[in-house]
Amino acid sequence: MSVHKIYFIRTINWIAFFLLFTCFTTGQTSPGLEESNYYRISPVAIPEGIVLEAGGLAFDETGKLGVCTRRGEVWVISNPGSENPTYNRYAHGLHEPLMMAYQDGSYFMTQRGELTKLSDVDEDGVADQYESIYIWDLNGNYHEYSYGPKFLPDGSMLVTLNLGWVGRGASESKWRGWMLQISAEGEMTPIATGMRSPAGFGLNAAGDIFYTENQGDWVGSGRMTHVEKGDFVGHPEGLKWSGEKGSTLQLKMEDIDDTKGVSLYDYQEIHPEVKPPSVWFPHTLMGISTSDLIVIPEGFGPFTDQLLVGDQGHSKIMRVYQEKVNGVYQGACFGFREGFASGVLRMAWGPDLKLYVGMTNRGWASTGQEPYGLERLEWTGRNPFEIKTINARSNGFLLTFTEPVDRASAANPESYSITDFTYLYHHLYGSPAIDQQERAIYKVEVDQEGLTATLHVEGLREGYIYEISGPGVRSKVDQPLIHPTAYFTLNQIPEGERIAAKEVDPHAVFETVDLKSDKRVTDMPGSWLNGPDQTIEIGTLPGMRYDTDQVVVKAGSKIKWIFNNPDDMMHNLLIVSPGAADVIGNAALQLGLKGQEMGYIPLRDEILFHTNLLGPNSSDIIYFTAPEEPGEYMFVCTFPGHATTMRGVLVVEPKT
Ligand SMILES: [Cu+2]
Known part of the structure; x- marks a missing residue:
C-alpha cells in the first residue's frame, strides 16, 4: 500500500491502438437468453388500478407478501406465487417508505422522517396502529430518502439516510449520510458515515453488515462496503455531524481533500477510518445503479451463501462472492440475470424458494421499460456453467467452476485475459477507470476433477480491480462460460510467493488520450487558403x-x-x-x-x-x-x- 501513486493526465500515442485493435476483446457476451435456461423470470399479476412502485418487500410467517410503495401505500398480497394473487391495502398515507421488514405480526419501515411500526390490532387486515420508533430531521430536499430497517440478531434495527442533492451530495439534516442503529425501544446509536446513496444494505451469510453505493460525487463507481462501527466509507458530507453526541468518528469534513490524486484504497493511509469497498461494480461494465443485497439460500443453484445485488438502471441482478484475507473482505462480482421488467430495487425470498423482485424506475430511465412491477425468479434445476468463486492467491487467482472444464482449454493461458485498474477518489461525479494495465498470465494449473484453475499472474496490486475473463474456457461438454467476465476487488494479497511485475511506468494513466484518427483533424488543412467558411x-x-x-x-x-x-x-x-x-x-x-x-x-x-x-x-x-x-x-x-x-x-x- 502506498500513497505515492499519483495519477497524472497523460496522452498516449493513439496509432498503437489501431494496430492492436484486432487483439482487443472484452470477453463480454450477451447472456440474456442463455440465463433463462437456468433462472426463469415470471410476473406476479398486479390488479389494474394499483400502482405498485415497490419500495420494500417483506414476507410474513404465513407466506403473504407485504409491499410498501414509494407512493405511501402498503399492500399485503396473498398467494403471491399463484396465478391469481389477491391484494389487500393494509396502510396508506405514508411518506415514501423505501424498505420494509416484518416481525411478530408487525411491519417496520422507514418513512422519510422516521422509523415506523405498523400493526393491525383488531385483525381486520388494515393497520390501525402507527408507532414512531425514532424520528430524525428532514429538510424537504428531494433526495433525502430513508431506507430500512434491517433487523440485527439482538432485535435492534439498522437504517440509512441518503444525502440531499444540491448539485452535489449534501448533508443538510442531522445524520444524513449515516447508518444508524435503533433499538426496539427507540434508542439510537450512530454506526458509520460516508454514505451517499445507501439504498441497499443487510447482512451476509456470516452476519457482517454490508451496504451498496451508487456512482456519484466522491464515488468513482458502484460498490459495496463492509460496515463496522466508526467507519468512514467515502463521502465527506456526513462528517458534518461527527462532533455530535454519540458520533463514532472524530474525523471532520475539513480533514478530507482530493488533491492527493489517489484511490479511496490508498486514502486509507492518510486517514485510517477510511474503509474502501469490498467489491466494486465497475460502472456500465457490471451495472450503473446498485440497489438491494440478499444472501442466496440453499436450493437456488450452486451459489449458496453468496450474495445477489440488484441494479436499478440496468434492470438486472448481479452475483457476489467474497472472501476474507487478513481480516479484510474482498471478492468478485459476476453477471447473474438480466431482463427484468423495470428497475430492480428490492428482493425477498418467498417460502417457495423463489426470489421476489420489487421494481420501480422512479421516473428515471431503466433498461426494463415498465414504470414498476413485481416479478419472481426461480431456479430451473439446471446447473449453469459459471465461474463459481474467485480467491486471491499470493501469485494470482484461484477460480472454481460449477461444472468440470475441458482441461485443454482451461489450462491454456490464452483462454483468459486479466486487466487491472482503479478509480480516483475525488469530489467529481464518478471516475474514469485509471491506471489500467493488462496483466500477463504465465501459467494455469487445472486440478484433477477439472473444477478449479489456478492462474499465475504477474504484478498483483492491492487496491485494484481485476477484470478476469475466460472467454476461451470450455466445459467438458464443450459449453462456454455463461458469464465469462468477473471483476475482482483485490484489497489484500495473501502471504506467499509473488511474481514480480514487469517494468511499468507508474504514471501510465489513460485519463485522456490524444485520439489520432482521420475523423479528427486538429490542424487546419493547408488547402483552406481563405480559412474555414x-x-x-x-x-x-x-x-x-x-x-x-x-x-x-x-x-x-x-x-x-x-x-x-x-x-x-x-x-x-x-x-x-x-x-x-x-x-x-x-x-x-x-x-x-x-x-x-x-x-x-x-x-x-x-x-x-x-x-x-x-x-x-x-x-x-x-x-x-x-x-x-x-x-x-x-x-x-x-x-x-x-x-x-x-x-x-x-x-x-x-x-x-
Ligand atoms: Cu457526455
Missing part, C-alpha cells in the same frame, strides 16, 4: 447536455468546430449519419474497459467526425468538410450513459 462553437451543460440543440451548415462547406467542456464530467462529440446516434451510443458501450482509452469512439462507418474525449475544463478544435449530401445529421456524446440525452441535430443544407 464557418466556425461553430459548442459547449456542455450540467446534466449531460450540449448548450446547442441544432447547428446549420451548408453542404460541402469548410467547418471549424470548437468543442468546450466546462462541465464536471467527461464528454466527447461525434458527428454521425442521420439516425445513427442510438446505434453508435450502444456500440460505444460495447467497448467495455477498452472504451476509456478509445475515447468511447467505436470503429464505425456511421461516425463521420469526432472530437477527443474531454476531461473537465478542456477544449478541442476539429476541422472538416461538411457532407455533400443534405440532411439531418446528428451530433452525440458517447461517454457511457450520455448518448440518450446528450445529442443534437446538424442540419446540412443544400448548396445554393
Whole structure:
C-alpha cells in the first residue's frame, strides 16, 4: 500500500491502438437468453388500478407478501406465487417508505422522517396502529430518502439516510449520510458515515453488515462496503455531524481533500477510518445503479451463501462472492440475470424458494421499460456453467467452476485475459477507470476433477480491480462460460510467493488520450487558403447536455468546430449519419474497459467526425468538410450513459 501513486493526465500515442485493435476483446457476451435456461423470470399479476412502485418487500410467517410503495401505500398480497394473487391495502398515507421488514405480526419501515411500526390490532387486515420508533430531521430536499430497517440478531434495527442533492451530495439534516442503529425501544446509536446513496444494505451469510453505493460525487463507481462501527466509507458530507453526541468518528469534513490524486484504497493511509469497498461494480461494465443485497439460500443453484445485488438502471441482478484475507473482505462480482421488467430495487425470498423482485424506475430511465412491477425468479434445476468463486492467491487467482472444464482449454493461458485498474477518489461525479494495465498470465494449473484453475499472474496490486475473463474456457461438454467476465476487488494479497511485475511506468494513466484518427483533424488543412467558411462553437451543460440543440451548415462547406467542456464530467462529440446516434451510443458501450482509452469512439462507418474525449475544463478544435449530401445529421456524446440525452441535430443544407 502506498500513497505515492499519483495519477497524472497523460496522452498516449493513439496509432498503437489501431494496430492492436484486432487483439482487443472484452470477453463480454450477451447472456440474456442463455440465463433463462437456468433462472426463469415470471410476473406476479398486479390488479389494474394499483400502482405498485415497490419500495420494500417483506414476507410474513404465513407466506403473504407485504409491499410498501414509494407512493405511501402498503399492500399485503396473498398467494403471491399463484396465478391469481389477491391484494389487500393494509396502510396508506405514508411518506415514501423505501424498505420494509416484518416481525411478530408487525411491519417496520422507514418513512422519510422516521422509523415506523405498523400493526393491525383488531385483525381486520388494515393497520390501525402507527408507532414512531425514532424520528430524525428532514429538510424537504428531494433526495433525502430513508431506507430500512434491517433487523440485527439482538432485535435492534439498522437504517440509512441518503444525502440531499444540491448539485452535489449534501448533508443538510442531522445524520444524513449515516447508518444508524435503533433499538426496539427507540434508542439510537450512530454506526458509520460516508454514505451517499445507501439504498441497499443487510447482512451476509456470516452476519457482517454490508451496504451498496451508487456512482456519484466522491464515488468513482458502484460498490459495496463492509460496515463496522466508526467507519468512514467515502463521502465527506456526513462528517458534518461527527462532533455530535454519540458520533463514532472524530474525523471532520475539513480533514478530507482530493488533491492527493489517489484511490479511496490508498486514502486509507492518510486517514485510517477510511474503509474502501469490498467489491466494486465497475460502472456500465457490471451495472450503473446498485440497489438491494440478499444472501442466496440453499436450493437456488450452486451459489449458496453468496450474495445477489440488484441494479436499478440496468434492470438486472448481479452475483457476489467474497472472501476474507487478513481480516479484510474482498471478492468478485459476476453477471447473474438480466431482463427484468423495470428497475430492480428490492428482493425477498418467498417460502417457495423463489426470489421476489420489487421494481420501480422512479421516473428515471431503466433498461426494463415498465414504470414498476413485481416479478419472481426461480431456479430451473439446471446447473449453469459459471465461474463459481474467485480467491486471491499470493501469485494470482484461484477460480472454481460449477461444472468440470475441458482441461485443454482451461489450462491454456490464452483462454483468459486479466486487466487491472482503479478509480480516483475525488469530489467529481464518478471516475474514469485509471491506471489500467493488462496483466500477463504465465501459467494455469487445472486440478484433477477439472473444477478449479489456478492462474499465475504477474504484478498483483492491492487496491485494484481485476477484470478476469475466460472467454476461451470450455466445459467438458464443450459449453462456454455463461458469464465469462468477473471483476475482482483485490484489497489484500495473501502471504506467499509473488511474481514480480514487469517494468511499468507508474504514471501510465489513460485519463485522456490524444485520439489520432482521420475523423479528427486538429490542424487546419493547408488547402483552406481563405480559412474555414464557418466556425461553430459548442459547449456542455450540467446534466449531460450540449448548450446547442441544432447547428446549420451548408453542404460541402469548410467547418471549424470548437468543442468546450466546462462541465464536471467527461464528454466527447461525434458527428454521425442521420439516425445513427442510438446505434453508435450502444456500440460505444460495447467497448467495455477498452472504451476509456478509445475515447468511447467505436470503429464505425456511421461516425463521420469526432472530437477527443474531454476531461473537465478542456477544449478541442476539429476541422472538416461538411457532407455533400443534405440532411439531418446528428451530433452525440458517447461517454457511457450520455448518448440518450446528450445529442443534437446538424442540419446540412443544400448548396445554393
Ligand atoms: Cu457526455
